Amino acid sequence: MARDDRLYALMQILRDGRLHRAADLGARLGVSTRTVWRDMALLAATGLPIEGERGVGYILRGPITLPPLILTPAEMAALHHGLTLAAQEADPALARAARSLAGKIATVLPAPATGDPQDIFVFDGNTAARVTPHLPVLRRAIAARERLSISYIDLSGLESHRDIRPLDLDLTGRIWTLAAFCEARGDFRSFRLDRVVAVQETGETFTPEPGRSVADYFARRDAEAAATPLPETRNTDPAGS
Secondary structure (H helix, E strand, O other): OOHHHHHHHHHHHHOOOOOEOHHHHHHHHOOOHHHHHHHHHHHHHOOOOEEEEOOOEEEEOOOOOOOOOOOOHHHHHHHHHHHHHHHOOOOHHHHHHHHHHHHHHHOOOOOOOOOOHHHHOOOOHHHHHHHOOHHHHHHHHHHHOEEEEEEEEOOOOOEEEEEEEEEEEEEEOOEEEEEEEEOOOOEEEEEEHHHEEEEEEEEEEOOOOOOOOHHHHHHHHHHHHHOOOOHHHOOOOOOOO
16 A cells, blocks of 8 residues: 555544554554554644554644645645535535635735635626636536627627637636637637526537647647746736627
8 A cells, every 4th residue: 555545544544533452553554563553653743633643642632733734726726616515515513614715825825815715716797607606517518619699798798699619718816718719709718607697508519620720729828928028017817809
């Protein structure tokens, strides 16, 4: 058993709140008592409320705390989205727990905390109501390579209808965007999801073609970014399509 798997197994055993002897733990995991001693010392060093010593045993007291984590942008986006949805649950206990967890995370974020637990949520209530219904449909369509028909409000406030090939979802700050190939324009477009008013599944699939794939989209975006010396002068609003 790898060390990481062994440490996880030890934490699961200790969750029962009982005293466990190192010899018994070693027998369950198929390792020596000395290995258990080292593993328990490592777990305690991460901040877990473990009490005990060699020759006596070990017990986990109090709530489990997580060791320091380094999250990728995608993992942080998933965490933000999950907390947002949980905070809107009809179950008040679950909603309170989500807001409490958000506040704890806010205290360890690199950016200065504002004191408002809602700050780490992806959406405010109105934006969530507009955006979250579209996300499952878009994710399915991206995975299945299914064409979609969307209705979209542009910067001038006009509604337009687009047939698109959905390619990628992205979260920047509090803004979800959809990268797509627009069939009418014959080019890539990026749509802000809070301006999408309807998404219609077509049941029609597409095959990636040269110049129209998600890899081509990212290559275009990276090339445009590299060619722009002053990012602050760019039109960064992704809704300018």
